[in-house]
Amino acid sequence: MPGSDLDLLTDAALAAGEIACRHFRDGHQVWEKDDGQGPVTEADLEVDAMLLERLTGARPDYGWMSEESPDGVERLSRERLFIVDPIDGTRAFTEGHKNWSHSLAVVVAGRPVAAVVFLPLLNKLYTAERGRGARLNGNPVAASPRQSLIGADLLVAHPTLHDRHWVGGAPDVKRHFRSSLAYRLALVAEGRFDGMLTLRDSWEWDTAAGTLIAEESGARVSDRLGQPITFNSLKRYSSGILCATPGVHADMLARLEG
Numbered sequence: 469m470p471g472s473d474l475d476l477l478t479d480a481a482l483a484a485g486e487i488a489c490r491h492f493r494d495g496h497q498v499w500e501k502d503d504g505q506g507p508v509t510e511a512d513l514e515v516d517a518m519l520l521e522r523l524t525g526a527r528p529d530y531g532w533m534s535e536e537s538p539d540g541v542e543r544l545s546r547e548r549l550f551i552v553d554p555i556d557g558t559r560a561f562t563e564g565h566k567n568w569s570h571s572l573a574v575v576v577a578g579r580p581v582a583a584v585v586f587l588p589l590l591n592k593l594y595t596a597e598r599g600r601g602a603r604l605n606g607n608p609v610a611a612s613p614r615q616s617l618i619g620a621d622l623l624v625a626h627p628t629l630h631d632r633h634w635v636g637g638a639p640d641v642k643r644h645f646r647s648s649l650a651y652r653l654a655l656v657a658e659g660r661f662d663g664m665l666t667l668r669d670s671w672e673w674d675t676a677a678g679t680l681i682a683e684e685s686g687a688r689v690s691d692r693l694g695q696p697i698t699f700n701s702l703k704r705y706s707s708g709i710l711c712a713t714p715g716v717h718a719d720m721l722a723r724l725e726g
Contacts, residue, residue: 470526473574473582474597480522484515484570485588488555492564492589507558512536515554515570523550523572530574533704535673541702548576549700553673557648566590571650573676578698583677585650594654594681602657602684611687614662615715617641617723622712623652623664633667635723649709653678656711657685663712665720667692670709672699679711688717692724 470476491511500507516536524532531542531549543549550572555561557568566589574582585594594609596602602609614620621642631637644661646652652664653675676699679689691697692708710720 472597473527474584474595476523476526477572477574477582477584478593478595480519481570481572481584481586481593483518483522484554484572485586487511487515487518488561488568488570489588492561507562508536509555509558509562511561512554512558516552519550519552519554519572523552531700533673533700535671539704543700544702546700548574551575551580551673551676551699553650553671556650556674557646560647565647567646567648567651569648569651569654571648571673571677573680573699575676575699578700580676580680580699583680585654585677585681587648587651592654594657594678596657596681596684598680598684600684602681604654604658609658609685611656611682611685611713612659612662614713615719617663617716617719620662620712620716621660623655623661625666628665628667633725635725639720639723649674650678653682653689653709653711656687656713657682659685663687663710663716663720665692665708665710665712667708669705669707671705672701673704675706675709679709682711686713687711688714690717690721693726694721 531546553571561568570586573580581598629638689711691706697706
């Protein structure tokens with residue numbers, strides 16, 4: 469049995485990749501969720517069942533939160549819990565794209581302390597432990613040194629750059645996009661992009677792992693109003709998410725409409 473929580477998450481993420489890649493190659497059933505939250509596939513459900521058995525089997529005293537599992541208030545009484553997204557970027561998965569991920573985190577008293585974001589088809593394994601830095605495939609990563617928003621490379625959906633969201637109009641930035649929120653956070657941690665932003669409410673299973681990886685790289689992470697995100701909340705989502713190098717983060721907050 470893996471000794472550390474990070475070892476446990478890493479082994480589970482690699483196993484998740486094997487399941488998901490099999491379905492990706494061989495085909496899979498897809499359903500639309502009743503609550504309008506997008507598609508779910510048989511791959512999501514098989515990965516979720518495996519993660520639940522493997523992770524809580526190894527740590528039976530930890531709570532559980534997953535996009536594909538029924539929620540219960542029991543998790544709120546647990547100091548430690550797993551927060552996972554079996555496949556983050558399911559729509560990209562169903563459309564045959566490769567930039568979907570597995571997002572796994574251990575949260576203690578509302579803060580992620582161990583995290584893995586794994587993109588099996590891109591061979592990218594991001595890991596972090598609180599206070600010990602962030603890594604990509606075992607090599608340390610660091611956020612970009614950029615301090616100014618103008619000219620920055622941002623991962624952001626096109627509607628977020630509408631003038632109405634920004635004081636004085638949308639800033640002059642270079643826009644990019646990836647389907648998986650966890651991957652967007654990890655890309656900021658890697659230093660490939662200067663920041664990412666979504667103004668929409670953001671589910672904790674999409675952001676818990678990526679938040680720790682980004683923070684450990686030197687980036688700052690908050691909700692859209694600049695407040696710290698506390699995980700294992702009753703509502704299970706934050707008011708958007710803003711992640712960037714410290715200077716870019718401060719600049720974005722100053723320019724966003726309240």
